Amino acid sequence: MKAKFIYISCLACLLWMGSAGSSLMAQGISAAANPNQLIMQELEVSEKDHSIQAAGKSLSYKTTAGFMHMSNEGGKPKAKFYFTAYTLKNVSNPKDRPITFVFNGGPGSSSVWLHMGGLGPRMIEMTEDGEALPPPYNVIDNPNTWLDKTDLVFIDPIETGYSRPAEGEDKKQFLGYVEDIASVGDFIRAYVSEFKRWNSPKFLSGESYGTTRAAGLSGYLQDRYGMFLNGIIMISAVTNFATLNFAPGHDLPYIMYLPTYAAIAEYHKALPNEVSDLDAFIEEVRQYAKGEYATMLMKGDQLTEDDKLRLADKLHQYTGLSKEYLENTHYRIHIRRFVKELLRDRKQTVGRLDGRILGLDLDHAGEGFEFDPSYNKAIYGPYSMAINDYVSRELGFESNLAYEILTGRVRPWNYSNVQNEYLNNSETLRNAIHKNPYLKVMFINGYYDLATPFFATEYTVDHMMVAPELRDNISMKYYESGHMVYIHKPSLDQMTKDVRGFYEEVLKK
Structure with missing residues (x-):
């Protein structure tokens, strides 16, 4: 089934004063209303119904896979974001159903790893230890999906997955710390508005540079749009590149x-x-x-x-x-x-x-x-097959574009907001927690991760200087796995228990 939706919006002029503007300025994001803000122009998606057994129960859900075409406020096409959304059926009140926006990192990575590795309702089959089976590979049901606790929206930032700038648009406007935070943040706002989810509990989950993005979004969404989050799940985190x-x-x-x-x-x-x-x-x-x-x-x-x-x-x-x-x-x-x-x-x-x-x-x-055996030998081939076959065969979305798994198309990545210093946006996360004391953050760490070592995450958190009365808003979990914690089956099982407990704790009345 193909569906087309048209969205027309006119945003009122917004003047920022005080702490909201200063917080965004600290990230290098203009405190004035962003003239390049993206709004939804139309949806080009495939929708299907599915069901799965997870957490000891049957889950009936809808998939929405495809493009959100986005323009500036003047109607000029700017980009198309590819996303895959999973929403539980028969939910009448959005207050009763959390929604989590998910992305990987890179910069230059699609969301395929979290999508097909441990969070989505379908996953690539691997060995118990997380190594590849002989090709061709299998996509199987995922009993560890987070769908029993939250709706899921997997986002591919511009130039990853199928996401691209609009025809004639310079890709550089999306490729950098500030540019990425703004475009992904604008997508999230547009999605929440279009699908009537402003009154849902809202979460982010990122992996690797995706945690850098999540920390930045915690400030951007809160200070730019007044979108206060309930929780963030940081998988293999880096927010202080020093x-x-x-x-x-x-x-x-x-x-x-x-x-x-x-x-x-x-x-x-x-x-x-x-x-x-x-x-x-x-x-x-x-x-x-x-x-x-x-x-x-x-x-x-x-x-x-x-x-x-x-x-x-x-x-x-x-x-x-x-x-x-x-x-x-x-x-x-x-x-x-x-x-x-x-x-x-x-x-x-x-x-x-x-x-x-x-x-x-x-x-x-x-x-x-x-070469990195944990990437080239273990995961690249299986995950590439999984997403390409799954999107077209099961989700029903067709594109003649190459699905960019982990790409150099985003290079060079712009860090102009941190000239002659290391990017460290952990202060953005601290600021978000201080302004929103209900915001809880869980860090997931693999002992064998050489990309984002767990001790570096501990050091970063210990130097955020979160107020003592809010320090319990941050929790740490550890697993005998690597950067992609979930490829190790025992770690995936434990991580799922920990994540389900996190949602229950955050959302308890």
Whole structure:
């Protein structure tokens, strides 16, 4: 079934004063009404009815898949957003049904990973550990879907998935931190208005750079449109890029990554000593990283010979890397080196997205791996098949465009709002919580994630300076998985329980 809907809107002039404008200015977003604001022009969608068994019950739902064509207020076409929405049927009052807007990161990633990996009602079939089965692959029912707790809208930002600028429009107007927040935020406002969901409890869920987007949207939606959120689920988060960007003279990432290095080394039994309790071991490395290790790195080249011996001994104990190698790195382990060096003696590499997954290179003497086995070997092929087949065969939406899974089409990404500094929008999230004390945020972390290490997320949250009486608005969950926590079946099962509990807690009267 194809449906066309036409939407015509005229927005009143809005003058911002005080804190709302200053909060948006902190993100680099103009405090004046945005002349490039996007409004819905028309919908071009396919709608179908489906049902699934999840959470011990039958769920009947409608899918809406296709384009929201968007224009500026003058009616000039600007872009078309591809989205897939899942809405539970037979709900009479929107107050009774939450809605969650979902996206992945990149920048340059479609929403395919969360959509077909763990949140949507259908998912790609993988092994229990999250590796690919032999092609061709299968799409199966997902008993862990979040649909039993919330309607779901999966958004592909411009130049990802099927989403594109309108004909003749410069794509640069969508490709950057500020530009992305504004366009995705405008899509969410337009969707909520068109489908009469202003009175529904509203949530965001992002993964990776999608958590950067979610933090930015928490301020943009609240301060620009008065759209106050109930909750945000941050999966494999990064909101302070200073914790991740390795650079000479910048020691913070070496500290942030150490507990993840240790967890991965323990997983592959590459440590000199056996570990009997993973959580206790990780806590030990945490304390060392924020204590003695941080202090030692602060000394720079003023380390004594005794300092060097102690550093080499501890880092060898926690990473399994040789003391000679550690000395040659000045006791600073770069992620690009770690993925190659950890199992070099076995001629294997470890994954960046998921350090549990191993790869094989041609050159065993290289400085870094030739490809990320946790992406190229494990997930890229299955997820590409899943979304392309599922959208056309089951959702009934046809497009002759290539579905951009994870694309370079968004490069260069514009960070002009943070010249000569690292992007850190955790302050936007803190500000949103202080203005809306009912906003709850859950962080989901994988122990084996080298893209957004869990210790960096802890550091970021601990430096947000959330008021003590609101600190319980933020919760942390941990799983023995990687960046895509949900590809590991035991972690997916536990994550689903935790997420369902989060919705129940946030929405209880």
